[in-house]
Amino acid sequence: VAYFVIVAGESSGDILGSSVIRELKKNNPEHEFKGITGPRMTEAGCEPWFDIEDLSVMGIFDVIKHLPRLYKIRSQVIKKIIERPPDAFIGIDYPEFNLNIEGALKKRGIQTIHMVSPSFWAWRENRIKTFNKKIDLMLCLFPFEEGLLQEQGLRAIFIGHPLADSIPIVTDQIAAKKDLGINDDLVISLMPGSRRSEISFHAKLIFDAANKLKNELATSGIDRVRFLVPSKFPDLKDILIKYHPKDIDNYMFLTDSKKAISASNLVITKSGTSTLESALYKKPTVVIYRMPTISYLFLKLLNVVKTEFAALPNILLEKEIFPELIQNQATSENIKNEALRWINQKDKVDSTIEDLTHLHRQLRKNAGETAAQIIEKAVAS
Structure with a gap:
């Protein structure tokens, strides 16, 4: 004993x-x-x-x-x-x-x-x-x-990794959508962060990008778009209403990130554990990260960050499997463009799913x- x-x-x-x-x-x-x-x-x-x-x-x-x-x-x-x-x-x-x-x-x-x-x-x-x-x-x-x-x-x-154990190798998006009561053509998870400081840097930025993306997709005939926001911060809804009140009908706010990602075609998330979660669900993902300018310059100046990539799946696979938009690159226009690339390139999505399945098996x-x-x-x- x-x-x-x-x-x-x-x-x-x-x-x-x-x-x-x-x-x-x-x-x-x-x-x-x-x-x-x-x-x-x-x-x-x-x-x-x-x-x-x-x-x-x-x-x-x-x-x-x-x-x-x-x-x-x-x-x-x-x-x-x-x-x-x-x-x-x-x-x-x-x-x-x-x-x-x-x-x-x-x-x-x-x-x-x-x-x-x-x-x-x-x-x-x-x-x-x-x-x-x-x-x-x-x-x-x-x-x-x-x-x-x-x-x-x-x-x-x-x-x-325990996350790799808890997520099945193959997941059912149709069942996940049904579970949430949605049947939209395109479902996109937006994940601005889990800390208040992250929300302040990413929420408006992601909602602006989603607004541009929705408008551009509508011009090509895709108008049944649903944005899922998994978060425990109730004020995220207030931020959306403040800047894009007309978009509210396209949104669903929930607390369970697994349910949201599983039901999605695409994920837009700040860098962190959510990028690994998205990878294990084999979802095309756009990764963003912003911080105070002085903090960013400080990290650059001291050469503190040692990895080539910010997102865990990219670090683990040693290549940019998910596009990363860091600091000044993280604009609503750039986020929208990277999201459209995923939506319009089925071959890229298929090869990414293969890479992510290999990663999942390695971590499970x-x-x-x-x-x-x-x-x-x-x-x-």
Whole structure:
């Protein structure tokens, strides 16, 4: 019987953590779990010391305001672990919080396992040196991370991506449209972001592009166009009404991104996890990203960004499978033109679907089960 302390910091970590706990309990129902959990991890059998909501902060100023509370939680977690050392500490993502705990524990000889590698390959490559001091084993979601980390002397294993497990290789767009009660000729998902700062940079821009696209498609006889906006921000609808009140009948606002993407012919999204979600649904996608000019110039000046591409599918396939419009390139006219290219080039769409199917199979490894098997071996050795 093993005792694990497991810490997740957000909902994606709660999902991954719960599947790992369930798989470990299949091997031995007596295994014990404590830590920082979300509802799924608690349900799977982890006793919560704190809830992930206690760690939830948005933006730099929010972080600064809550630092004393976050430090207090972190030191309490470390104290509890030292009082009763587990067979392994498992930190899921949330690197700013978990890496500090892992560093303190590794010094004391407690085995540390980190799931979801921080994006060291995109920026701050020198962070790998700190991983070695804090982590005994890194479980990676992307195949290329394993090799890069191993080259630097860190024990790393690729476990696959949970998103690739949760999405079928072949999906049914007709059924997805029926599920939403829509029968339009062309369905386009618009995804301006999940943070308020992203919404402020992308919402009007995407709605402007959608308006231009709708008008241009109407001139070529395609007038049954539906725009789906999956988001938890109610004020997105207000932004649309403010700038394009006549377009409201062409829109549907919903909270489930999977339902929206599955029903779509095309996706226009800001760069982020949504690009991977779109890729796994094999949808033609236009990727955009805007940030404050000063931040963009700062990143350029310091040569901080290390990857050729911004979108995960492009990084993983090492080519621009989805067009990227970054900063000044992200105009409503350019977005409209890239969307039209997808709509008018069936051959390009077909070859893209082939590439994305290959990517999906590569990432689909049953991440929870794979991770549990590796963790079981790690604590047994």
